[in-house]
Amino acid sequence: MTDFIPVGMGEFKIARHPSCLVVYGIGSCVILSLYDEKNKIGGFSHVMLPDSTGIDQEKVNPSKFADTAVPMLYEKMAEEGAFKSKLVAKIVGGAEMFPPTEDFNSNIGKDNVEAVKKALEALKIPIIAEDTGGNRGRSLEFDLESGVLRLSVLGEETREL
Amino acid sequence: MEDITNLTRTQLDALREIGNIGSGNAASALAQFLNRKIDMAVPSAKILDFKDIADLIGGPAQSVMGIFLKVMGEISGRFLLLIPEKTSLKLLHTLIPGCELDSPLNMGEMENSCMKEVGNILAGAFLNALSVITQTPMLNSLPSMAFDLSGSLINYVVADMVAVSDKVLMIETSFIEEEEDLKIHIFLLPDPDSLQKLLKSIGVA
Numbered sequence: 387m388t389d390f391i392p393v394g395m396g397e398f399k400i401a402r403h404p405s406c407l408v409v410y411g412i413g414s415c416v417i418l419s420l421y422d423e424k425n426k427i428g429g430f431s432h433v434m435l436p437d438s439t440g441i442d443q444e445k446v447n448p449s450k451f452a453d454t455a456v457p458m459l460y461e462k463m464a465e466e467g468a469f470k471s472k473l474v475a476k477i478v479g480g481a482e483m484f485p486p487t488e489d490f491n492s493n494i495g496k497d498n499v500e501a502v503k504k505a506l507e508a509l510k511i512p513i514i515a516e517d518t519g520g521n522r523g524r525s526l527e528f529d530l531e532s533g534v535l536r537l538s539v540l541g542e543e544t545r546e547l
Numbered sequence: 548m549e550d551i552t553n554l555t556r557t558q559l560d561a562l563r564e565i566g567n568i569g570s571g572n573a574a575s576a577l578a579q580f581l582n583r584k585i586d587m588a589v590p591s592a593k594i595l596d597f598k599d600i601a602d603l604i605g606g607p608a609q610s611v612m613g614i615f616l617k618v619m620g621e622i623s624g625r626f627l628l629l630i631p632e633k634t635s636l637k638l639l640h641t642l643i644p645g646c647e648l649d650s651p652l653n654m655g656e657m658e659n660s661c662m663k664e665v666g667n668i669l670a671g672a673f674l675n676a677l678s679v680i681t682q683t684p685m686l687n688s689l690p691s692m693a694f695d696l697s698g699s700l701i702n703y704v705v706a707d708m709v710a711v712s713d714k715v716l717m718i719e720t721s722f723i724e725e726e727e728d729l730k731i732h733i734f735l736l737p738d739p740d741s742l743q744k745l746l747k748s749i750g751v752a
Contacts, residue, residue: 394598395702396713411607411698414706434706441711450710483695483703484615489688494706523699525608540610540695541652 390527393417393430396450398459400429400466407528412479414495416452416502416518417526419476420459420511421533422468428530429466431459435494436501452501460509475506476515476535476547478526485521495519515547551594551716551742559592561751566590566718568680569673570733574722576672577731580665581641583724590720597709600701603719604629604732607698611635612651614666615704617688618674622745624737626670626687627704629697630662634730638665651694659692666690673733681748708736716742 389405395415401407403426409417412432421428431449438451448454464470480499482492499518506513517524517537527536535547554562567590578585601607612635614628630638632651639646639658642665648658670687678685693700705715718735737745746752 395706396598396709411601411696411700411702413696413699413702415702434702435710445711447713481699481703483700484613484691484693487689487691489617489619490615490691492703492707494703521693523696525696541650 393432395432396434396447398429398431398449398455398462400427400459400463401530402427403530405530407530408526410525412524412526413481413483414479414492414498416477416479416498418456418459418502418506419478419528419535420463420468420473421476421530422463422472423474423533424472425468426530427463427466427468428528428533429459429463430526430528431455433498433502436497452498452505456502456505457509460511473511474514475511477502477513478517478535478537478547479524480518481520481522481524483521483523517545517547551712551714551739554594554716558746558751559594561746561749562592562716562718563590565677565680565749566592566720566735569676569718569735570720570722572676573669573672573733576668577722580668581638585729586723588721588723590718592716592718594714595717596713597705597715598713600705600715600717600734601698604631604697607696607701609697610651610694611697611700612662612694613692613700614662615691615700616666616670618685618735618737619688620685621683622681622685622737622741622748624735624741625704625708626673627700627734627736628666628669629700629732629734631730632694635662635694637729638662654694663690663692666692669731669733673735681745683744683748705736708739
């Protein structure tokens with residue numbers, strides 16, 4: 387029996403095969419997946435915002451922000467037995483869900499994607515797949531046996547990343 | 548900035564009453580527009596963890612029509628209508644003569660502007676009532692619309708409101724048509740720095 391583990395906004399989870407990490411309804415958030423193929427261990431971080439600068443560090447939830455969530459998932463994966471040098475990243479999400487109007491124009495999705503990429507680059511983690519931007523919601527399943535991400539979008543066929 | 552987790556029972560009750568009056572006005576506008584009797588669920592004013600918002604409408608993976616407007620004025624915030632797929636089709640079939648749309652994914656220009664107008668009318672009626680009670684003019688922005696997963700739409704609307712706290716203050720209500728299950732969820736999220744003004748204007752600061 388596969389155990390489906392949902393990862394909510396601002397959360398991160400790490401799991402091994404035969405568990406499966408899932409996220410439903412990704413909007414402007416970015417899902418960072420890290421995977422160690424040899425140890426079949428993977429993690430999702432559900433990043434909501436680009437930058438925690440200026441927020442009281444005692445109150446901040448590090449897994450909400452790209453600048454803190456990326457290093458955190460990286461360190462926690464290593465604690466759970468993943469090899470840091472084997473970790474590869476895939477990133478998904480960062481959509482702008484509502485078309486901009488005169489009074490509301492947000493780039494939050496794009497900012498999230500850029501911030502996650504910057505944080506990955508600082509840790510020298512390679513990005514091997516990406517499905518970001520646009521204006522559609524996404525859902526994801528992480529197969530921890532193969533490292534494949536199954537991506538679904540409303541009204542479209544499921545794709546693999 | 549007011550810490551919303553410190554709101555008292557009385558303040559929440561007063562906010563719920565605001566929701567009651569606003570959505571009452573919106574319900575009669577909708578009833579007039581559709582020429583049908585519309586019932587209203589008892590509104591709630593809640594302090595919610597952002598992770599739990601989607602549960603109010605059946606989880607993050609529902610296909611819904613979202614209409615999003617900004618509330619502008621001295622008291623500002625965000626106004627979100629979430630309309631389940633079935634209801635949005637029913638609204639379109641009722642409002643556009645000869646409309647045979649089978650999925651909101653195939654909406655054209657006509658259907659788009661029709662749904663936006665529904666949002667405009669409901670938000671306008673809701674905020675008009677609020678302006679009167681608070682004696683503070685509140686206007687809505689032009690509506691923006693998307694048909695997608697409930698979780699994705701909510702995520703986008705609340706993300707930058709929950710940088711510091713995990714909690715949002717939300718006035719929520721739904722409409723149900725008398726016989727058939729026409730369902731519309733209304734969410735009003737006051738901006739955190741407008742909350743004090745809002746409370747003051749209704750005498751519970």
